[in-house]
Amino acid sequence: EVAEISIKDIDQIGKSSFPLCMRHLFEKLREDHHLKHGGRMQLGLFLKGVGLKLEDALAFWKAEFSQRVGSERFDKEYAYSIRHNYGREGKRTDYTPYSCQKIITSAPGVGDHHGCPYRHFSEENLRAALGKMGISNRAVEDVMDKVRNRHYQLACTLTFEAVHGTSCDAGINHPNQYFSDSQKVLQ
Ligand code: SF4
Numbered sequence: 001e002v003a004e005i006s007i008k009d010i011d012q013i014g015k016s017s018f019p020l021c022m023r024h025l026f027e028k029l030r031e032d033h034h035l036k037h038g039g040r041m042q043l044g045l046f047l048k049g050v051g052l053k054l055e056d057a058l059a060f061w062k063a064e065f066s067q068r069v070g071s072e073r074f075d076k077e078y079a080y081s082i083r084h085n086y087g088r089e090g091k092r093t094d095y096t097p098y099s100c101q102k103i104i105t106s107a108p109g110v111g112d113h114h115g116c117p118y119r120h121f122s123e124e125n126l127r128a129a130l131g132k133m134g135i136s137n138r139a140v141e142d143v144m145d146k147v148r149n150r151h152y153q154l155a156c157t158l159t160f161e162a163v164h165g166t167s168c169d170a171g172i173n174h175p176n177q178y179f180s181d182s183q184k185v186l187q
Contacts, residue, residue, distance in 0.1 A: 005051045007060050013050075017182035019156060019175045020117045020129060021103060022046050028113040033068035038106065038114040040078075042098055044085050049097035049176040054086045099174050100153050118143075118152040135162035 005013060014026050025043040029035050035043065040061075047057060061082055065074045080089055087094035100116065108115040117126055126147065130140045139162035146155035156172045164185045172178050 003051050004053060007052075007056050010047075010052075010060065016186060017179050019172070019178040020133070020159065021115070022175055022179075023133075024117055024129065025113050029064050033064045036112050036114075038108060038112050040081065041085070042103060042106075042114040044082060045095055045097040046175050046179075048085060048095075050179055054083065054088065057082055057086070097174070097176050100156070100172065103175070104152050116152055116156075118147050118155040123147075130159065133159065133163055135159065 014023060018026060022043060025035060025039050028039070029043065044057065044061070047060075052060065058079060061078065062071060062074050065078055069077075083089045085095050103114070104116045104119045106115050108120055117129055121129065123144070127140060127144070130143060135143075139158065143155045143158050143162075146152070146158060153172050156178070157168050160168045160172055160178060160181070164182060166185055168181060170177075170181075172181075
């Protein structure tokens with residue numbers, strides 16, 4: 001069962017337990033107070049999977065977006081799709097968070113921040129992002145080696161292992177699995 005998380009814990013939990021794809025979206029959202037559709041879907045459904053309740057999700061996104069577009073426009077143009085993700089609008093489908101496979105094969109365009117950093121970042125940007133996660137030069141080289149061979153999920157698995165100082169034998173195949181495995185290690 002998924003535990004609930006609250007907005008006040010999100011930054012701390014993000015730093016310790018989000019995979020790089022979600023850390024990146026989260027940082028960009030905080031920086032730009034905006035994300036394009038693909039990013040809102042990828043991060044929004046991930047946060048839902050992590051245990052952010054609908055009311056908290058609305059407050060979280062509103063706090064950022066209203067700094068950019070105003071709260072009225074947020075309520076009019078963006079709140080619907082968040083409720084939609086939680087199955088409260090339209091066909092009332094309860095949408096599930098994206099798998100690594102889906103994220104890796106997505107095609108982010110200019111100004112998009114969704115996708116998988118191991119697949120979609122330049123080498124320079126990926127090295128900088130890994131450095132910010134505090135992993136050793138040696139581990140960065142091992143990750144880059146997997147990336148060159150297009151083993152993106154293995155690259156993510158090595159990152160997980162370097163960050164947590166423990167092995168991850170199952171490998172990473174879903175951002176929410178990365179999160180729950182991380183929480184298990186940290187608890
Ligand atoms: Fe995210 Fe999966 Fe890519 Fe890791 S391998 S960064 S969890 S999409």
